[in-house]
Amino acid sequence: MGKEVPNTRLRRHRRRRRRFLKIFMLIGLVSFLILGGGLGYFAWKLSDVAADTQETLDRGQKSEKREEAVDPKQDNISVLFLGVDDRSGELEGRTDAMVLATFNKDEESVKMTSFPRDSLVTIPQHGEDKITHAHAFGGTDLAIQTVEELLDIPVDYYVKLNFDAFIEIINALDGIEVDVPFSFTEQDSEGNHDAISIQEGRQHLNGEEALAYARMRKQDPRGDLGRGERQQEIIAALIRRSASISSIRNYDEVLTSLEKHMKMNFSFGNLISLHRYADSISDIERLQIQGQDLNLDAGYYYQLNDQSTQEISQELKAHLEIDVPENQDNFQSNEEESSNQQAQSNEW
Numbered sequence: 001m002g003k004e005v006p007n008t009r010l011r012r013h014r015r016r017r018r019r020f021l022k023i024f025m026l027i028g029l030v031s032f033l034i035l036g037g038g039l040g041y042f043a044w045k046l047s048d049v050a051a052d053t054q055e056t057l058d059r060g061q062k063s064e065k066r067e068e069a070v071d072p073k074q075d076n077i078s079v080l081f082l083g084v085d086d087r088s089g090e091l092e093g094r095t096d097a098m099v100l101a102t103f104n105k106d107e108e109s110v111k112m113t114s115f116p117r118d119s120l121v122t123i124p125q126h127g128e129d130k131i132t133h134a135h136a137f138g139g140t141d142l143a144i145q146t147v148e149e150l151l152d153i154p155v156d157y158y159v160k161l162n163f164d165a166f167i168e169i170i171n172a173l174d175g176i177e178v179d180v181p182f183s184f185t186e187q188d189s190e191g192n193h194d195a196i197s198i199q200e201g202r203q204h205l206n207g208e209e210a211l212a213y214a215r216m217r218k219q220d221p222r223g224d225l226g227r228g229e230r231q232q233e234i235i236a237a238l239i240r241r242s243a244s245i246s247s248i249r250n251y252d253e254v255l256t257s258l259e260k261h262m263k264m265n266f267s268f269g270n271l272i273s274l275h276r277y278a279d280s281i282s283d284i285e286r287l288q289i290q291g292q293d294l295n296l297d298a299g300y301y302y303q304l305n306d307q308s309t310q311e312i313s314q315e316l317k318a319h320l321e322i323d324v325p326e327n328q329d330n331f332q333s334n335e336e337e338s339s340n341q342q343a344q345s346n347e348w
Contacts, residue, residue, distance in 0.1 A: 050268035052259045058141045061265070063154035070156050073273040076320045078102045078153060080144055082135065082160040083231075091160050091263055092139070094132045096215060097231055100147060100155070101284075102319045108276050111319050113287040113312055114232060116224030120294060120301040121150050130301060140263070150304075151313040153320065157265055163189050165261040166214075167207030169238075175206045176237040178230075184219045186212035210234055224302050225288065232286055287312050 062069040070077050083097030098115040117132035123146050126137050134146040144155045167189060170176060180203050188195040188208050196212035198205070205213055214234050220226035290308035294301040317323075 047268040049258050049262075050264075050266065050271060053262045053264055054267060055140075055263040055265060057144070057158075057265055059144075063144075063148065063156055065148055065152075065154035066156070070154075071273075072103070072157075072270050074105070076102070076104050077156045078316070078320060079157045079159065080147055080155045082140070082143060082158060083166070084135065084160060084162045091162055091261070093136050095135045095143060096132070098131065098143070098147070099231070100151070100316075102153075102316050103274070103277060104319050104321070105276065109319070110277055110284045111287060111316060112232070112284050113289065113316070114228040115147070115150075115289070116228055116291070116302045118224055118300060118302045119289075119291070119304055121146060121304070124149060150309065151316060153313060153316050153322065157270070159262070159264040159266070161258070161262040163211055165258050167211055170205070170207035170210045173238065173241050175204050176210055176234065176241045177202065177204055178210075178213060178233055178237050179203075180213070181226075182219075184216055186216045186219075188212065223293065228288065236284075287315065 060069075079101045081097070081099040081101065082095050084091050085093055085096045094117075096117060098117070099112060100115070101110055101112045103110055115131050117130065119131040120128055121131045121134075123129050123131075123134045123137060124142065126133075129137075131146060131150075135143040138145075140158055140160060144158060148155050180198055180200050183200045184198060185194040186196045186198070187193050189211055196209055198209060198213060203209075214231045215227070216230075217223060217227045220230075222229075289304050289312050291302050291304040294303040
């Protein structure tokens with residue numbers, strides 16, 4: 001009996017550690033789990049990262065679409081994840097990836113939708129333009145405001161990181177496994193053309209290759225939609241990879257890198273309060289706004305379908321438990337017609 005108690009405590013400690021560290025993967029979007037090493041030291045380092053990367057929005061903590069600020073400990077929340085094509089550490093310029101996630105505290109569930117970078121949207125004070133330009137025009141605040149106006153929902157929190165952090169996290173995991181739909185070549189993170197070659201089939205990708213897989217668009221017959229799905233596939237692969245290994249190398253260096261290449265308005269306490277979602281992290285529901293290609297004199301755009309956009313908006317409002325108007329005259333009442341237009345939804 002003398003040996004059973006410490007062994008049981010050790011097992012419980014490991015279970016708590018795995019649960020806690022899964023949160024960081026979700027919040028960092030392309031972050032990583034530390035299943036080896038000491039939890040106390042990791043938590044201390046993570047608290048430092050949270051403090052050093054915290055950046056308050058110009059609007060303050062509360063969205064204009066909220067009556068009062070929300071708290072992840074007791075409220076449903078939304079989080080906008082931004083991937084910025086910038087290596088200077090300033091995290092400026094256009095966004096290569098925009099993903100919005102909503103968290104329901106009672107269901108302990110997560111829904112996620114991505115926005116094709118060429119989506120034609122109304123950017124406040126700038127008129128109609130590609131959604132990727134919102135961040136370049138006005139930083140995080142304007143990117144958030146653009147998404148809020150598009151979907152008519154509050155964006156409570158954000159996490160923003162660049163490609164350096166992405167590459168280092170994947171390499172710390174010793175790569176990820178993905179199913180590549182077709183062979184292609186792509187530039188590397190330094191802009192060298194055709195430097196990365198990826199073959200069709202099940203592949204093990206390092207950081208540079210995973211970045212190329214996430215960024216490639218022109219060779220994909222589905223364009224931005226295909227790229228959005230590949231970006232979400234990488235997140236799923238990161239989660240699976242993190243849960244399947246007993247240790248991760250160089251995590252100290254990766255945390256240090258995140259301090260330079262990531263910004264967010266989460267506090268360390270906010271991150272810890274998200275532990276309730278750990279069990280649902282591998283069962284995230286993915287939503288995709290439908291649309292079509294649009295070629296104008298100014299160039300290529302992705303025209304979002306109004307019906308699909310409204311349906312995604314209503315689904316995310318319901319998930320956040322925000323009041324939805326009873327009159328839904330704009331929605332089709334015919335179930336078959338609606339199912340043909342609504343955004344595709346998959347589970348990881």
